[in-house]
Amino acid sequence: MSILITNIGELTTNVPAGEDRLGTRHDAAVLIEDGRIAWAGASEEAEGVSSRFARSTTEEVDVVDAGGGAVIPGFVDSHSHLVFGGDRAAEFEARMAGQKYAAGGIRSTVAATRAATDDELRERLRGFVHEMRAQGTTTVEIKSGYGLDVATEERLVRLASEVTPEVTFLGAHVVPAEYAERADEYVDLVVGEMLDACAPHARWIDVFCETGAFTVAQSRRVLEAGIARGLRPRVHASQLGPGEGVRMAVELGAASVDHGTYLTDADVAALAASDTVLTLLPGVEFSTRQPYPDARRLIDAGVTVAIACDTNPGSSFTSSMPFCIAVAVRDMRMTVAEAVWAATAGGAAALQRDDIGAIAPGMRADLVLLDSPTRVHLAYRPGVPLVKQVWKDGAATL
Structure with a gap:
């Protein structure tokens, strides 16, 4: 099964965009296929991307609503x-x-x-x-x-x-x-x-x-x-x-x-x-x-x-x-x-790894959904369990 994570309030891709080393996207979505990142982009494009993917495969796409939460690489x-x-x-x-x-x-x-x-x-x-x-x-x-x-x-x-x-x-x-x-x-x-x-x-x-x-x-x-x-x-x-x-x-x-x-x-x-x-x-x-x-x-x-x-x-x-x-x-x-x-x-x-640490097509689908609107809360709310969901190689582990 493939997974579409949508309604992401803040997506940290670690793919540099201009002066933003973390390649931050807002109102974003991520598509996972066979344990890898297939696509990452704007939520408004997600439905079209998902539909095109569905037409090219017999797999069902499982849609996950991030509820405006932040997503970062594992x-x-x-x-x-x-x-x-x-x-x-x-x-x-x-x-x-x-x-x-x-x-x-x-x-x-x-x-x-x-x-x-x-x-x-x-x-x-x-x-x-x-x-x-x-x-x-x-x-x-x-x-x-x-x-x-x-x-x-x-x-x-x-x-x-x-x-x-x-x-x-x-x-x-x-x-x-x-x-x-x-x-x-x-x-x-x-x-x-x-x-x-x-x-x-x-x-x-x-x-x-x-x-x-x-x-x-x-x-x-x-x-x-x-x-x-x-x-x-x-x-x-x-x-x-x-x-x-x-x-x-x-x-x-x-x-x-x-x-x-x-x-x-x-x-x-x-x-x-x-x-x-x-x-x-x-x-x-x-x-x-x-x-x-x-x-x-x-x-x-x-x-x-x-x-x-x-x-x-x-x-x-x-x-x-x-x-x-x-x-x-x-x-x-x-x-x-x-x-x-x-x-x-x-x-x-x-670890000299080029398949983890970022959210981009071809990378392993290792992602973390936070119960917060931004990654800043990781330091802003120390000691608070903010991790809401974890995907390892595309499989949900929580």
Whole structure:
């Protein structure tokens, strides 16, 4: 069945029109055919387009009245850690009482994840994906990184591949306790037996290039090994302090550098001159009380910016892209239009996808209908459940 969504008060297409990067249309309609966008235009043209389509096919056209609500592309969450066991609420409470965030808390989740069964991890994973979908996320990237041994890392990427093609092998998340003071030996494991086990289930390889995690030299070794196995690079960098990780990522052609809380002018210049996306993770700064990155500085310099949730139990236990948009607008100096673009088209760029993140003929029909007349309400009404309907590949999921 094909679908005609009509009476759309505001349609965000992400197809630039003049100076409007979001290609905004008012009183609009969208036609979906076989899970793809077949047409998008003015509501007054919808009946004629639908009639012509009906004459050329035997399929029935299902008409959906958007009731004047806003329609945007489905959110593309390009950074998450959804496969894990346990909980770190006590750690969050301690941070809110003044304890400083550090990378080492990951090890407590590793212990809980190793102890969990596949079925336990699978059930929780599917619950998180459902939670995300209800908030408008139609594409999600999922990283491993809470196993840190060969068997568990393989389990995590395999389970993630059951729900998304965007799977990232992050064996180099931190050095596990059993390799304390032997980080180079752990890197040997990551680039050898662990990569062999995980590469068949993954599209991406990532590394946490940070004080308390991996050095630039170790990070480069991990990424180059992944590239040699056909995986594409992504990098966690400059979250806890400035370093050389951003420029290394650009040099290696990484699709994205994520976090970027502490960026030097040289980092910004390198990003602006490259195709590497800087993915901002507003939930992290909200949850850790670190300084918010200045998105205005990045955008004005010409850096391509994405927004993602970084859903994880330690530093950002939110799965809400609308919440992250509101924080980005309020605390990172983004306009609403910039934040919505970053959470849709920006995420698609961070995943090097050209079939999602926009509403245009030929694109996947991943759309979100909001219970509001404009996308501005995503930031204007933070915390309010505004997602009224979600279509993934043309199928309604709510």
